[in-house]
Amino acid sequence: MTVLNPSHLMSRTRDALPLLLNLPAVILLLAFIAYPIGISFWMSLHRYNLRRPDQVYFHGLDNYATILASSEFWNALWISLYFTFMAVLLVIVIAMAIALLLHESFRGRGVVRALLLIPWAIPGVVNGLMWVGLLGDYGAFNAMLADSVAVVNYLFGLDIVYTGMASPFVALNAAIGAHVWRSVPFACIIFLAAIQAIPTEQYRAARVDGATSWNRFRFITLPWLYHAVLVVAIFETMNGFRAFDLIYALTGGGPGDATHVIAWQTYKEAFARLDFGGANAYSYLITVITMTLAVIYIRLLYRRGLVQG
Amino acid sequence: MWRRASLYIYALVAVVYLTLPFAWVTAVSFMPEREVTQQRWWPEEPTMGNYNLYFQVDGRSADVGAAIARQFPRAIVNSLIIGTAVMLLNLTCGSLAAYALARLPFRGNLLLLLFYLGSRSVPGVAIMIPMYLLMRSYGLLDTHLSVILSHTTFTLPFTIWILKGYFQTVPLDLERAARVDGCTPLGALVRVFLPVTTPGLVAVGIFAFIASWGEFLFALLFTTTIASRPVTVLASDFAQELQVPFTVIAAGGVLVILLPLVLSFLFQRLIIQGIGGSVTG
Amino acid sequence: MARVRLKNLTKHFGDVVAVDNVTLDIADREFLTLLGPSGCGKTTLLNMIAGLESPTAGEVWFDDWNVTAVPPERRDIAMVFQTYALYPHMSVFDNVAFGLKMRGVPTEDRKRLVLEAAKTMEIELLLDRKPRALSGGQRQRVALARAIVRDPGVFLLDEPLSNLDAQLRVVMRTELKRLHGDLEMTFVYVTHDQAESLILSDRIVVMKDGEIQQIGTPESIYDNPANTFVAGFVGSPPINLLKGVLQQQESAAGAWRVVGDGFACNVSQSMVERIEDPLGREVFLGARAEDIGIESETNPEPGNTPVARASVVVREPMGSDLYLTVDVGGSNVKVRTRPDSRMDRGDGLDVFFDSEKIHLFDGQTGVSLMLDR
Numbered sequence: 001m002t003v004l005n006p007s008h009l010m011s012r013t014r015d016a017l018p019l020l021l022n023l024p025a026v027i028l029l030l031a032f033i034a035y036p037i038g039i040s041f042w043m044s045l046h047r048y049n050l051r052r053p054d055q056v057y058f059h060g061l062d063n064y065a066t067i068l069a070s071s072e073f074w075n076a077l078w079i080s081l082y083f084t085f086m087a088v089l090l091v092i093v094i095a096m097a098i099a100l101l102l103h104e105s106f107r108g109r110g111v112v113r114a115l116l117l118i119p120w121a122i123p124g125v126v127n128g129l130m131w132v133g134l135l136g137d138y139g140a141f142n143a144m145l146a147d148s149v150a151v152v153n154y155l156f157g158l159d160i161v162y163t164g165m166a167s168p169f170v171a172l173n174a175a176i177g178a179h180v181w182r183s184v185p186f187a188c189i190i191f192l193a194a195i196q197a198i199p200t201e202q203y204r205a206a207r208v209d210g211a212t213s214w215n216r217f218r219f220i221t222l223p224w225l226y227h228a229v230l231v232v233a234i235f236e237t238m239n240g241f242r243a244f245d246l247i248y249a250l251t252g253g254g255p256g257d258a259t260h261v262i263a264w265q266t267y268k269e270a271f272a273r274l275d276f277g278g279a280n281a282y283s284y285l286i287t288v289i290t291m292t293l294a295v296i297y298i299r300l301l302y303r304r305g306l307v308q309g
Numbered sequence: 310m311w312r313r314a315s316l317y318i319y320a321l322v323a324v325v326y327l328t329l330p331f332a333w334v335t336a337v338s339f340m341p342e343r344e345v346t347q348q349r350w351w352p353e354e355p356t357m358g359n360y361n362l363y364f365q366v367d368g369r370s371a372d373v374g375a376a377i378a379r380q381f382p383r384a385i386v387n388s389l390i391i392g393t394a395v396m397l398l399n400l401t402c403g404s405l406a407a408y409a410l411a412r413l414p415f416r417g418n419l420l421l422l423l424f425y426l427g428s429r430s431v432p433g434v435a436i437m438i439p440m441y442l443l444m445r446s447y448g449l450l451d452t453h454l455s456v457i458l459s460h461t462t463f464t465l466p467f468t469i470w471i472l473k474g475y476f477q478t479v480p481l482d483l484e485r486a487a488r489v490d491g492c493t494p495l496g497a498l499v500r501v502f503l504p505v506t507t508p509g510l511v512a513v514g515i516f517a518f519i520a521s522w523g524e525f526l527f528a529l530l531f532t533t534t535i536a537s538r539p540v541t542v543l544a545s546d547f548a549q550e551l552q553v554p555f556t557v558i559a560a561g562g563v564l565v566i567l568l569p570l571v572l573s574f575l576f577q578r579l580i581i582q583g584i585g586g587s588v589t590g
Numbered sequence: 591m592a593r594v595r596l597k598n599l600t601k602h603f604g605d606v607v608a609v610d611n612v613t614l615d616i617a618d619r620e621f622l623t624l625l626g627p628s629g630c631g632k633t634t635l636l637n638m639i640a641g642l643e644s645p646t647a648g649e650v651w652f653d654d655w656n657v658t659a660v661p662p663e664r665r666d667i668a669m670v671f672q673t674y675a676l677y678p679h680m681s682v683f684d685n686v687a688f689g690l691k692m693r694g695v696p697t698e699d700r701k702r703l704v705l706e707a708a709k710t711m712e713i714e715l716l717l718d719r720k721p722r723a724l725s726g727g728q729r730q731r732v733a734l735a736r737a738i739v740r741d742p743g744v745f746l747l748d749e750p751l752s753n754l755d756a757q758l759r760v761v762m763r764t765e766l767k768r769l770h771g772d773l774e775m776t777f778v779y780v781t782h783d784q785a786e787s788l789i790l791s792d793r794i795v796v797m798k799d800g801e802i803q804q805i806g807t808p809e810s811i812y813d814n815p816a817n818t819f820v821a822g823f824v825g826s827p828p829i830n831l832l833k834g835v836l837q838q839q840e841s842a843a844g845a846w847r848v849v850g851d852g853f854a855c856n857v858s859q860s861m862v863e864r865i866e867d868p869l870g871r872e873v874f875l876g877a878r879a880e881d882i883g884i885e886s887e888t889n890p891e892p893g894n895t896p897v898a899r900a901s902v903v904v905r906e907p908m909g910s911d912l913y914l915t916v917d918v919g920g921s922n923v924k925v926r927t928r929p930d931s932r933m934d935r936g937d938g939l940d941v942f943f944d945s946e947k948i949h950l951f952d953g954q955t956g957v958s959l960m961l962d963r
Contacts, residue, residue: 015415015416015417017409017413017415018409018410018413018415018418019409019415019417021405021406021408021409021413022405022406022409022410022421024401024402024405024406025402025403025405025406025425025465025469026406026421026424028398028402028458028461028462028465029424029425029428029462029465029466031462032436032440032443032458032459032461032462033428033431033436033462033463034428035439035443036436036439036440036443037431037435037436037439039439039442039443040435040436040438040439043438043439094326097323098323098327101316101319101320101323104316106313106316106317106320108320109320111324112320112323112324112327113577113581114574114577115324115327115328116327116581117573117574117577117580117581118327118328118331118570118573119327119330119331120519120573121519121566121569121570121572121573122331122523122566122569122570123522123523123524123525123540123541123544123565123566123569124523124525124541125523125525125541125542125544125545126523126541126544126562126565126566128545129544129545129548129558129562130330130331130334130559130562131330132548132555133333133334133337133555133558133559134330134333134334136555138345138346138348138555139348140333140348140350141330143348181326181330184327185327186584189580189581189584189585190584190585192581192585193581193582193584193585194585196585238429238430238432241432242432242433242434244433244434244525244526245524245525245526245541248525248529248545249545249548263432263433263434266434266435266437267434267437267526270437270438276438279438280438280439283432283434283435283436283437283438284435286432286434286435287431287432287435290430290431290432291427291430291431294426294427294430298426480673480675482671482672482673482675483675483677483678485637485640485642485662485669485671485675486669486671486675486677486736487677487688488641488642488661488662488663489640489642489662489663489667489668489669489689489746490663490668490688490689490692490736490740491663491689491692491693492663492692493661493663494661496663496692501677504677504679505677505678505679507679
């Protein structure tokens with residue numbers, strides 16, 4: 001009697017089952033992310049303006065050339081870079097501060113922990129509307145800002161005129177502040193989990209070795225959080241570059257072009273100018289920039305041997 | 310002692326930071342219009358008037374923006390339909406994929422992980438035009454399905470990533486024990502693995518729901534009428550109506566936030582453990 | 591009730607050979623232990639008996655049933671895991687009843703059987719609790735109850751005691767032995783703890799690098815280890831091994847000795863007769879701590895010359911015994927002696943080996959030269 005070797009059968013089906021299980025997800029993502037991305041690239045090589053639907057033709061990299069030569073693009077890119085850089089930095093600092101607080105044990109910690117999720121639960125566009133109110137003419141924060149400018153003027157004998165959201169500087173940084181506020185909880189959750197994973201013996205050992213509390217943070221907490229900081233940096237970089245709904249609701253890109261972040265610029269290109277070719281070239285550039293940044297971060301993760309395949 | 314005190318001050322600052330903007334808007338939503346212009350922090354004469362508009366309690370349809378406000382209940386239903394479908398799609402597609410990645414060694418798993426990670430890093434604006442054309446060509450514009458599909462695709466990679474991490478924390482021996490106890494592979498999955506991973510599934514499901522509830526760009530692009538418009542889009546429509554008093558906008562904002570806020574409070578522990586644990590674990 | 595036969599069982603994980611061509615016959619109701627260091631393939635072998643791993647080659651038979659391709663749920667087995675693997679979302683009762691439920695046992699019978707098993711394992715009072723509310727020892731009992739309740743033909747245990755603290759381990763060890771006496775089941779037990787294997791087993795299979803080193807009763811493995819690995823792994827403290835060369839004495843005609851750095855040990859004629867080409871052969875001389883005597887306590891028989899002159903390096907009192915580590919020509923040798931000995935660090939002494947109980951192993955391969963060829 002010949003006995004079928006079952007392991008032989010298994011090895012063929014072994015790869016089939018996991019692939020089958022991944023199939024629904026892969027199909028969805030291929031259909032609604034990979035395919036559109038491909039189309040997006042193809043369209044970016046065309047002249048394609050909805051205002052002239054009869055004049056759709058291939059013209060290679062012309063859209064890219066136009067964009068790279070336009071001051072609008074460079075303005076949007078710099079604003080987005082500034083926006084993203086500040087957002088990543090502030091989110092990491094504030095989220096870390098709150099995570100360290102939540103790691104301490106004190107009465108009422110549960111309350112703080114519950115309140116932590118409030119900003120996260122608020123939809124981006126509602127967040128924008130909310131900050132419109134806060135920073136608008138009658139807004140509570142607007143009054144506070146105006147008062148503090150007055151105090152600064154008085155103390156230092158300066159003559160700063162506070163114009164609220166009409167000032168490009170205020171508008172851009174207010175947008176960053178609102179964006180950061182909403183992004184802090186997610187980052188904080190990640191930091192908190194990472195802090196709680198640090199073995200307490202490490203702190204005891206450092207205490208025995210005579211490390212001050214700053215040194216314990218510097219030489220134990222921070223190295224242990226390296227992975228978490230990178231993860232947050234990846235997420236927040238992506239979020240920074242795609243910030244749209246907040247801008248839409250809070251500033252509408254203004255005043256002037258002060259808050260024309262690149263996602264907003266793309267949206268305008270597509271649906272205000274109806275230039276689909278140009279807008280796709282824009283969106284392709286954003287994708288390339290975020291992907292490049294993501295690859296850099298992921299390489300950093302790999303180099304530290306912190307990502308397992 | 311000093312340390313205690315500074316810890317509480319620190320905590321207080323954090324609480325103020327996290328809650329003040331929302332608290333102010335909530336307060337404003339109960340103010341009569343004139344109190345806002347006085348830059349108040351607290352309603353002197355609290356009123357439900359701003360909310361009444363949304364539910365037509367006193368039916369003063371002459372109010373500015375009343376036409377849009379009246380669509381609010383319907384928009385909430387739209388958001389509920391979309392969010393629930395997105396959650397269910399995430400849970401089914403996500404848990405299948407994550408289970409394979411976490412449990413079954415196979416060739417190409419690294420490639421798949423990179424594909425998911427790559428999908429996550431594609432910004433929404435980058436695919437909005439092709440997506441719009443795609444939905445248009447399938448006649449899906451202004452349907453729930455178009456929004457559901459787009460929301461599912463941008464939440465799914467994250468869901469898979471989190472669930473994979475979560476699944477890996479479940480000891481393999483549990484399923485082995487179930488097999489020895491007489492379960493088929495599917496039986497072990499249904500009777501042991503899924504119940505044990507319920508907290509993670511709930512966390513991820515809520516996460517997907519809230520993400521969908523709050524998404525704006527695709528919802529704005531794909532929906533044109535109240536047949537499919539979710540609350541986020543309606544809220545922004547409303548705010549762009551001229552002369553709608555901010556108190557009324559604030560009330561609308563509070564209504565939009567209410568459900569995700571309640572969900573995040575209810576499942577707070579699961580979300581914090583589920584998301585935090587598997588991202589860093 | 592089942593006899594388990596493994597035929598040329600092999601398991602590869604990629605390029606790693608976890609189990610290499612193992613053939614083994616486990617008798618019905620036998621308590622068989624798979625003993626070896628971590629990574630020796632013992633757990634993989636157990637998993638293949640359970641059906642949790644499929645072999646790369648070879649077959650598994652339960653009595654006259656080839657189960658090689660039978661999934662675990664259809665084999666008549668129960669298993670206790672190192673981590674216990676209790677279902678955290680079920681009460682203790684449901685944990686124990688789960689296997690019965692899956693096999694379609696009616697509710698009434700289920701209840702009766704669970705209560706019986708709970709009584710055997712003395713966990714009747716814990717039935718309503720969830721696993722997380724139990725101590726380590728209680729979890730262990732629940733895991734055992736869950737396994738025995740189904741009255742399986744083969745009972746597989748994967749290092750079940752290794753997560754318990756030392757005292758509890760001794761209690762549960764006794765419990766397991768009682769259980770095996772009461773139940774009419776075949777036990778296959780995996781451990782890296784040689785003491786457990788000696789106490790519990792009918793037979794021990796010593797494994798290393800996926801291969802069987804020796805199969806035998808605890809006594810035979812302890813008394814006649816097949817090679818230096820088994821000799822060193824089974825027994826505590828580990829056997830003393832000294833490298834030396836077989837020589838024939840010129841003065842006393844025919845008398846053989848093993849001579850090495852700082853020692854010379856007589857070897858009986860009957861031992862030498864078993865060895866091929868004894869003259870000049872490199873060997874390992876093995877002697878267990880209890881087979882070594884020292885000058886002050888033992889009265890050497892007339893004509894018995896000391897093996898070595900040594901000095902005490904470490905003194906370790908163990909209550910009922912005293913262990914001395916002594917230096918013999920640069921090697922450490924552990925000696926068991928009476929606890930009232932006054933010997934201490936730095937003292938010099940003469941060391942005697944019981945020439946009937948020494949072991950000789952090949953100097954290159956480590957294989958015993960004492961076993962019948």
